[in-house]
Amino acid sequence: MTFLERLQDEIMLGDGAIGTLLYARGISGSIEDANRHEKEMVISAHKEYIAAGAQVIQSNTYAANALKLDNYGLAKQVTTINAEGVRLAKQAAIGEDVFVAGTIGGIRDGRASHFSNDEVKTTTETQAEALLSEHPDAILLETYYDLHELVQALRIIKRLSPHIPVISNISLGDVGVLHGGIPINDALLRLANEGADVVGINCRMGPAQTIASLEEVSLPEGVFLSAYPNASLPGIQDGRLVYQSNPEYFKSQASAFREQGVHLLGGCCGTTPDHIRSFREKLQHLSPLRKPRAKVSAAWQQQAADIGETIDLHKKESxxxxxxxxxxxxxxxxxxxxxxxxxxxxxxxxxxxxxxxxxxxxxxxxxxxxxxxxxxxxxxxxxxxxxxxxxxxxxxxxxxxxxxxxxxxxxxxxxxxxxxxxxxxxxxxxxxxxxxxxxxxxxxxxxxxxxxxxxxxxxxxxxxxxxxxxxxxxxxxxxxxxxxxxxxxxxxxxxxxxxxxxxxxxxxxxxxxxxxxxxxxxxxxxxxxxxxxxxxxxxxxxxxxxxxxxxxxxxxxxxxxxxxxxxxxxxxxxxxxxxxxxxxxxxxxxxxxxxxxxxxxxxxxxxxxx
The missing domain is CATH 3.20.20.220 (TIM Barrel)
Structure with a gap:
């Protein structure tokens, strides 16, 4: 059964953040370069997610494009790092009922970029060619803040390989909207019309805000919805972003993702095999649901107090x-x-x-x-x-x-x-x-x-x-x-x-x-x-x-x-x-x-x- 056929009748589980595991094992610098020098460690990370229940694993190639690899002097290693990323994921999946997605991450990050559109286009095309040379089961486009960039990447994939399934995940600026105020449903419909097979949200938000954003979404038949939330909103510790360790909370939110019509569910920043295992424990044997129409919900604002407060009436007793x-x-x-x-x-x-x-x-x-x-x-x-x-x-x-x-x-x-x-x-x-x-x-x-x-x-x-x-x-x-x-x-x-x-x-x-x-x-x-x-x-x-x-x-x-x-x-x-x-x-x-x-x-x- 093909990847898209499986999505018809079951909620498939993606993996979580491979970077989180590799960082924990001492990898620094370019996480993607581990595909060349720490192959067994990368394979082991993939296997941990498979053991936790992941049915779709992604190659360790999120930032393996020339513009980002150039920060580490690795711009000439794009083809090697990407091809090896798919090979390692496939090796981890041998003997398992698991699909491998070749991953391409967005380049622009929500602010003005000094990269020209031609540079972004050429860079994306080079990475896509390297991934496709190893024949992954699907391509995952993730963490795109710029809808134009994501549409451009989607068109590149469909031109290079018209029949490969493409998962297109956008990252939001606020609950229910992209940067520039584009409503999430409008963006996902645009991606579906451009030929994306699976559309959805990843990164930036934890489960609650992701679910709230999905309430705005209603998709046509034949287009599947995906969600890859972060573990939580990030905090900062010793100069690094850190996330809550909350697998049980993920388990409690799993049904809400199903109710919103999600067919492909994984995790992004801060998530681990334990988070995916929690999703599996709640959702295994359950079929996906399809919403009859979009729910109209006021943008669910969140303003939880974070740090700091004060005043100077201290001489008063109360x-x-x-x-x-x-x-x-x-x-x-x-x-x-x-x-x-x-x-x-x-x-x-x-x-x-x-x-x-x-x-x-x-x-x-x-x-x-x-x-x-x-x-x-x-x-x-x-x-x-x-x-x-x-x-x-x-x-x-x-x-x-x-x-x-x-x-x-x-x-x-x-x-x-x-x-x-x-x-x-x-x-x-x-x-x-x-x-x-x-x-x-x-x-x-x-x-x-x-x-x-x-x-x-x-x-x-x-x-x-x-x-x-x-x-x-x-x-x-x-x-x-x-x-x-x-x-x-x-x-x-x-x-x-x-x-x-x-x-x-x-x-x-x-x-x-x-x-x-x-x-x-x-x-x-x-x-x-x-x-x-x-x-x-x-x-x-x-x-x-x-x-x-x-x-x-x-x-x-x-x-x-x-x-x-x-x-x-x-x-x-x-x-x-x-x-x-x-x-x-x-x-x-x-x-x-x-x-x-x-x-x-x-x-x-x-x-x-x-």
Whole structure:
């Protein structure tokens, strides 16, 4: 039975990230060059995925094109590396009921490219010829941010080998849309009309956002849908992107992929054989489903709080900071200001604004804070990420904040750009959050980073972020101590979802004479809870909380009420233990955090009167 015939009646499993396995085994530099020098290691990686249940494995040739290999001085090895990649995959598949796809990855990454269209076209054609010379069962085109480039690659394959099945996977800029605002369904239909046999999504997003995007998709008969999600949104550790290890979560999401009509399901960045094995355990013996029509769903926005929050009302015995992120759309600015006013009226001591959290472009938080301050009287507390500004821009930004009368800031590292809606953008990271805290303190002494007098001492109060959702609270507390030594005036934590963790934070920080704001983010439904737990680095929900939210099903009102109930209990405990909380507004639903703010104020009044 051919590859396409198999897709008719069963959900076939692809493999996961071969680069993840090879990196773990010590391969550095060009992963694809392992096809020449570490053949047994590459074969072993393929076999691990086959053993886990993969029925379609891809050659280790994702970036084996002349333009990318040239970074390693390997541009002349394109033919060898690609041909060997297919041969090694075929060798691993001997005796197995497995298909081999020759893989070509996109060259443009979502930003302006200095490569001409002719260069990209020639490079793709050379790689395709090398792969096809070894007669793979299919060609996989993956991680294309540029629809034009993907269509061009598809045409090249169909011209060189008209009958070979082609899988064409696009990567999205945001949920449901490509860069440039092209709806996902329009893009996939275009690819189907160009002759792609399988169309779908890979990379950039974890399961939840991938599934949400697939809700927009409805394909004609004879065209199959594929999905290769990342393990999660990436975090950054020791300068490298890292992903959540969450095979059980993948298993829980498998049915949702089936419900969206997926026929070919694998994994991308951060996924391992364990993730594929989880898909197999859930989907084996199940046939694919076909949606009768596209579901129309509002673009499922996600703004999980990531790192950082603060303010400077530390001399008060009890205080509250509430986060309200600037909107992505100009049309939502009135709602943002309405929310800021509601939070101010509810008694929030400060409204904190993230700095393009999750590396997603929003209205500039300085502009939003200035309007908020002018029109509502709310006290702004701005997050400042190291990601987006070099040293020159950062100091200029801080001077501008001070000139506008904004004094409270939170110094954070910032999510890597690969997380966001411009994944090809460059992360600056001229310095760390520790360095940023020190820079702000130097400016408070009246000097620039270079030692030049500023003519005036700035008066910033600077906060630092703290993630208590870690295996070693002692190590986290040691890191926190270093931020205090650097000059942090207060601390804001990542969201916490259990009282036990709060108590551990209290114990670990008892020796620190610094205000600590406990982060709380109300949940709105089970899907939101699972996304935060499994895909957002630095956030952990207890089994009890996840079960409570899951029990609400799709009842919007019930989900919101249960999320409020959970947050209310956590808030009371946080106020009793620390006297300060940091509420994070979910999806601009400020009525939730305004109500909690009112309750917190009443709770604090009762405590002070006792």
């Amino acid at each position: 205080s509250m900071i509430v986060e309200l992120d600037p909107p992505k759309s100009l049309t939502k600015m009135d709602k943002f200001l309405q929310g800021a006013e509601a939070l101010h009226d509810a008694g929030a001591d400060a409204v904190t604004l993230a700095d393009n959290s999750l590396a997603t472009s929003r209205i500039d938080n300085l502009a939003a804070a200035t309007l908020m301050k002018q029109q509502t009287g709310a006290h702004p507390l701005l997050h400042i990420a190291c990601r987006d500004r070099n040293l020159i821009g950062m100091q200029s930004h801080l001077l501008g904040l001070h000139a506008l009368g904004i004094r409270d800031v939170l110094a954070i590292t910032g999510d890597p750009t690969k997380v966001g809606d411009f994944p090809g953008a460059t992360s600056v990271y001229d310095f760390t959050s520790f360095d940023l805290i020190r820079l702000i303190k130097t400016m408070n002494e009246g000097f620039s980073h270079s030692g030049r007098p500023l003519g005036l001492e700035t008066q910033f109060k600077v906060g630092a972020a703290f993630n208590p959702n870690v295996s070693s609270m002692d190590k986290a507390a040691k890191r926190l101590e270093k931020k205090i030594v650097a000059g942090a005036d207060f601390i804001m934590t990542q969201p916490i979802y259990d009282i036990e963790t709060m108590e551990r934070v209290k114990e670990a920080t008892a020796h620190l004479d610094i205000p600590i704001y406990i982060g709380l983010m109300p949940l709105i439904n089970g899907r939101n809870a699972e996304f935060l737990h499994n895909e957002v680095p630095g956030i952990h929900l207890t089994d009890e909380v996840r079960q409570r939210m899951s029990a609400c099903g799709k009842d919007v009102q019930k989900g919101e009420e249960e999320g409020m109930a959970i947050a209310r209990d956590l808030q009371a405990a946080a106020l009793d233990l620390f006297g300060r909380i940091y509420l994070i507004t979910p999806f601009l639903r400020f009525h939730i955090t305004a109500a909690l703010t009112n309750e917190a104020k009443a709770h604090s009044s009762q405590r002070s009167s006792v």
